[in-house]
Amino acid sequence: MIQNRTRTGMCPIEESVINTSDPHTGEANIEAAITLLMKQAR
16 A cells, blocks of 8 residues: 555545546546645645
8 A cells, every 4th residue: 555645544546546447437536636636735
C-alpha cells in the first residue's frame, strides 16, 4: 500500500482504483481523484 502524504491512510490515487479491474473505469477514477485533489489544494 502506498501511503498518503501525512501517513494517515492510503494514497488517494491508489484508493480511487482499489475496487476496479477495468482500465477505463480506473482512468476515469484517477482523473476524478486528481480533480478533487487540485480543488482542495486551492
